[in-house]
Amino acid sequence: MGSTTPVFKSPDEDTIYALSSAQGRAGVAVIRISGPDCLEVYQQLCPGKKVPEPRYAVVRALHEPTPGKNKDVLDSAALVLSFPGPRSATGEDVLELHTHGGAATVRAVLSAISRCRARASTEIRYADPGEFTRRAFLHGRLDLAQVESLGDALDAETEQQRRAAVAGTSGALGRSYDSWRRSLLHARAELEALIDFSEDQHFDESPRELLGNVAYLTRELLRSVERHEAAGRRAELLRKGVRVALVGPPNAGKSSLMNLIVGREASIVSTEAGTTRDVIEASLDIRGYLCTFADTAGFRSAAKPQQLGENGDATPSSPGNDGTIGLVEQEGIRRARAKAEDSDVVIALASIEPVIQAPGPDGATTTRHRIKYDEETLRLAAQAQQRIVIVNKRELVPAPELDSLIGQFRSQVLARFPGLHTTQPLAVSCRECADASGDDDHDHGPLVGGRRRHAHEAHPTGQATVGLTSTQGGGRDTDPGSVQALVDRLAGSFESLTSLPPDMRDLLGVTERQRQLLARCRGHLEDFLAEAGGGLDETTAPADDHDPDVVLAAEHLRYAAHALAAITSGEDAGDVEEVLGVIFEKSVPPSPLSSWG
Structure with a gap:
């Protein structure tokens, strides 16, 4: 007996099919078929029916591909389109079936396609991941740069990611x-x-x-x-998101600010200093920009943080009861420093703190206020591509005193740092923002019409959102705590980092x-x-x-x-x-x- 030489075929010669629309129940499901046996599949699913003109949609009943005249109907009214190659999405013959989107209907049609008879030298099979696009690339319908952009479009979660794709x-x-x-x-x-x-x-x-x-x-x-x-x-x-680091001295309000921005309790908030020991990260969408927020450990050492009083003096404040920093907190500060150096935007927080003066001759005490800050965090902000300086706890002082403190802070502290000398600090109040949102539980959902919208409620436009928005109307503060102003600055920083002419x-x-x-x-x-x-x-x-x-x-x-x-x-x-x-x-x-x- 003579030996026969085995014949090997390329997988690209097969006819492939897949569900092109999303999984799950829908009004319409789109099933795409590509390859040399598209005509055979059509003739077996729509027996006795004329092949539709290229790129013209026709309504057809889809049947089981079984022998005999009495064939079960899979879908009584499916929309069928044909795209002969090479003028098709893949460069091959393409057949599209727009069926009713019920799960049972989709399963039945996909199963029927798998049972269609192919020509002797080919096979009809379910497509591998990305195989339609690979065939489009191999047939010159897409170049590799376009293929990558299609992948980015599939992964896009924000408006700016979509535009880039x-x-x-x-x-x-x-x-x-x-x-x-x-x-x-x-x-x-x-x-x-x-x-x-x-x-x-x-x-x-x-x-x-x-x-x-x-x-x-x-x-x-x-x-x-x-x-x-x-x-x-x-x-x-x-594509990957802008990296934002929150840095500052202990108890300046970093964790509170982080929770308000991300809309959930991502970081522990406590009056005890140094509760954040590791880097806490959360991803969110700000005005269409993907960003990753990082809450970091408070910076302090034996001579830091500093305090700026009304007389402009900077004086050290004790880092702890015994003036020492434990090994765990030291590691937290090291990680915070590394995170800030690796971030695109650094938000340096300072805070307004009360200082009770010694009793006078009459025995009465007076309370002054100082801005507590950390020089290393300001230096890290100055070196970043984009930087924002925040002064928290503005609710502790009246407006005239606040303006004076901010002015001194800018002229006597920020002016010493080359990257911050033109920076205008933003005074915020996490407490005012939380109070305005009715912060009686752990849900920091957005405000709508002066009340909190919980996470499960729909946005008026239908877009799911988490965070805070300005309160409208009623003569009330449209931006309690000025946290929305911080979001505006962040969006401006993101635009500066990513915009092109x-x-x-x-x-x-x-x-x-x-x-x-x-x-x-x-x-x-x-x-x-x-x-x-x-x-x-x-x-x-x-x-x-x-x-x-x-x-x-x-x-x-x-x-x-x-x-x-x-x-x-x-x-x-x-x-x-x-x-x-x-x-x-x-x-x-x-x-x-x-x-x-």
């Missing part, structure tokens, strides 16, 4: 990178011709002049790459992977300019004794072009399927974010 789906980034790569290919061709034929042919330009012209074009490209890199850093803040909005689609490849490209371009002579400064002429290595210079351009190709096609970027799997692998949906509108 949309910016990358247009394909404009991919077109830019392909244009840059073609420019590098042309430049390499010039250098390769110089390498191969310089001894045989006469060139209009000398090697030095040719390298100079290529270097000029390379500097132009380098500026564009650097611009995309910088935009990518801003876009990454939108209108003509650069598409660059919000630059992802971390793309930014790393752009950095690799930039490095090779800089190496080329160093080899070509003149370096990064176009006004600097190459040294007369510099003899550039044209072969090495051309190699730098080749590596730069490979880095750009990896952004859109995955070449030289490792296994493409692994990249796609990471982007689109299904995961457990995250918990809903707290939100400030």
Whole structure:
């Protein structure tokens, strides 16, 4: 008997199907089928019915794909659309079934598709995670940058994340990178011709002049790459969230402020100083920006925190009953310092504290007020990309005295720090804010019309929110405690960290992977300019004794072009399927974010 050679087929030859709409009960469910056997599936589910015209919706009854005339009806009125390849979402033949969205109906239709008979050499199977998108990429319907943006769109939880994802789906980034790569290919061709034929042919330009012209074009490209890199850093803040650290001396109100902002009791609040020993983090949505708040241990040492009184004197206050700090609290302060140094926004808290004066000749005592602050936390705020200085417990002093204290604090303390000398401190009152929200339990839900809205109540617009909003009407304070003013400042800081000019909005689609490849490209371009002579400064002429290595210079351009190709096609970027799997692998949906509108 003669041996037969086994025939292996690629999984890409299979016809795949999946539920494209969300799981669960709905009015309509969308089931997508892609591959060479779409026509066979249609003919078995809709026997005897004409295939619909491409991109025209028709109503069809879906039947069990069993032999015989009496076939059970799965759905009496499903909407059917066909999209012949290559003008389809995946580049293959695509069939869409819009069925009634009941769970039983969806299960029955999916089960029926799995029992449809395929051609001998193919298989009809349920799609793997991300397989529709992978086929779209392999058939040239999407480049890898667009695939990443689609993944970001699936993960987007805030408005700004959605906008960043949309910016990358247009394909404009991919077109830019392909244009840059073609420019590098042309430049390499010039250098390769110089390498191969310089001894045989006469060139209009000398090697030095040719390298100079290529270097000029390379500097132009380098500026564009650097611009995309910088935009990518801003876009990454939108995707991963802005990191915010609350720092200050013990008992300044950090935990109270944290709980008010996140809308729940995330941190322990106590009159006892030093109750926060570790970093407490919570994620929330502030005006469409994802951010991670970190409440930290209070900073103190034998000479800190400081107090600023009406006379402008800064005097030390004792850190504890015995003036010592335990090992656990020291570790908490170390972690707080590290968290602040790693944050994008640092909120430095100070607080107004009463100081009882010694009795006078008449035996009466008087109470003065000082601002308690910590110099190290102010220094950390000054070094941050964005900083906010808060003075808590404003309810302890009348307005004239408050203005005087704030003025002294700004002119005599903040002025000593280069990053804070122009900062206007914001006076807040966590107590006033909590009292206005009726803080009689642990639910710090948003205020609506002067009352608290609990977490389970719907927002008037239908959007779930957690946090505080201004009270409207009735002549009442529209921002009790000025916590809403703090949220306004935070939103402004987030915008400063992430905003781009209108003509650069598409660059919000630059992802971390793309930014790393752009950095690799930039490095090779800089190496080329160093080899070509003149370096990064176009006004600097190459040294007369510099003899550039044209072969090495051309190699730098080749590596730069490979880095750009990896952004859109995955070449030289490792296994493409692994990249796609990471982007689109299904995961457990995250918990809903707290939100400030």
